[in-house]
Amino acid sequence: MVTNPSSRSMGTVAMRWHGDSLELLDQRLLPTEEHWITAEGAAGVVQCIADMVVRGAPAIGISAAYGVALAARHAGADDWQAEVSQAIQELAKSRPTAVNLFWALERMEQVFNSCDSLSDAAKRLAAEAVRIHEEDLAANLAMADHALGVISPVQPISVLTHCNTGALATGGYGTALGVIRRLHEERLLTRVYADETRPWLQGSRLTAWELSRDDIPVTLNADGAAAAIMASGKVKWVIVGADRITANGDVANKIGTYSLAVLARHHDIGFMVVAPSSTVDMSLASGIDIPIEQRDGTEIREIRGIQLAPAGVEVFNPVFDVTPAGLIDAIVTEKGVIRNPDIIGMRALFS
Numbered sequence: 001m002v003t004n005p006s007s008r009s010m011g012t013v014a015m016r017w018h019g020d021s022l023e024l025l026d027q028r029l030l031p032t033e034e035h036w037i038t039a040e041g042a043a044g045v046v047q048c049i050a051d052m053v054v055r056g057a058p059a060i061g062i063s064a065a066y067g068v069a070l071a072a073r074h075a076g077a078d079d080w081q082a083e084v085s086q087a088i089q090e091l092a093k094s095r096p097t098a099v100n101l102f103w104a105l106e107r108m109e110q111v112f113n114s115c116d117s118l119s120d121a122a123k124r125l126a127a128e129a130v131r132i133h134e135e136d137l138a139a140n141l142a143m144a145d146h147a148l149g150v151i152s153p154v155q156p157i158s159v160l161t162h163c164n165t166g167a168l169a170t171g172g173y174g175t176a177l178g179v180i181r182r183l184h185e186e187r188l189l190t191r192v193y194a195d196e197t198r199p200w201l202q203g204s205r206l207t208a209w210e211l212s213r214d215d216i217p218v219t220l221n222a223d224g225a226a227a228a229i230m231a232s233g234k235v236k237w238v239i240v241g242a243d244r245i246t247a248n249g250d251v252a253n254k255i256g257t258y259s260l261a262v263l264a265r266h267h268d269i270g271f272m273v274v275a276p277s278s279t280v281d282m283s284l285a286s287g288i289d290i291p292i293e294q295r296d297g298t299e300i301r302e303i304r305g306i307q308l309a310p311a312g313v314e315v316f317n318p319v320f321d322v323t324p325a326g327l328i329d330a331i332v333t334e335k336g337v338i339r340n341p342d343i344i345g346m347r348a349l350f351s
């Protein structure tokens with residue numbers, strides 16, 4: 001029996017699996033509209049990932065896994081192997097930076113390679129996608145436990161976060177936002193400062209929405225205000241997610257993360273990265289090897305069709321940057337914590 005893991009996670013969810021169809025909450029429309037899209041087969045999932053209906057490294061991987069399951073479900077009896085293979089290839093092209101996508105597709109491909117009939121593939125690929133989803137939720141809960149051990153606050157603290165790493169970006173609960181959620185549950189959180197996260201505004205549109213829904217105290221700030229917030233002594237930790245972590249502990253995350261790490265070091269504030277092991281890519285030696293997605297300049301020139309800049313002005317829009325391991329105090333995964341990450345610490349946990 002294929003279940004919907006989202007039904008077991010508390011509160012906000014990004015996706016709903018029904019055994020034969022996948023619904024995605026359209027994150028482009030939040031916070032003003034809660035609209036669910038039914039993905040039209042694997043091609044529909046590719047479109048939803050590329051257009052950022054669903055986004056966030058773990059959520060992309062989970063959605064892609066469901067996309068492969070849908071490909072098997074919709075495949076023709078004669079050509080099912082070619083159709084599923086093709087779907088895996090198309091899904092792999094949907095976004096380049098978050099390694100969770102490729103990790104999930106590899107897991108699905110392994111199952112697919114051992115299937116001997118279409119009905120076997122349809123059943124087992126759906127079950128594997130659900131497992132990937134469930135494991136991600138469990139990893140988030142485990143990471144929150146580990147992170148609390150690192151922070152070990154004796155009294156409530158305020159923290160600063162960037163982008164959206166919550167239930168919307170994952171299989172549920174969240175990575176960095178899961179840690180923040182746990183601090184709140186333990187009454188150890190005074191307030192979250194949430195960077196608005198230009199240009200796509202994951203912070204203002206998604207994080208502020210998620211936290212407000214759960215009555216977690218949040219103050220939204222322009223990205224440029226982070227330095228002043230840190231200088232004021234208000235925050236003890238900067239807590240962020242990741243899209244890819246390389247063998248030496250370098251971290252690709254939403255554009256603007258690197259500058260936060262520099263600022264945190266200057267102000268002697270802890271800098272924590274929270275990500276499941278599916279975000280770790282030990283095949284890349286360092287962050288310089290990470291493919292950084294460049295998105296269309298329209299994301300900076302306009303907001304929802306409203307012109308913000310001279311039409312056609314040249315735009316530089318890399319949507320991720322790389323934070324060098326040396327600026328990170330702790331990488332928290334469900335397998336454990338790497339303090340002051342380097343290749344030795346990474347290998348100790350991931351090889």
Ligand SMILES: CSC[C@H]1O[C@H](OP(=O)(O)O)[C@H](O)[C@@H]1O
Nearest residue numbers: 055056057165169241242253254
């Ligand atoms: C726990 S999500 C990791 C990550 O995904 C976000 O990117 P995007 O919204 O472009 O998919 C961001 O970098 C988050 O930190």
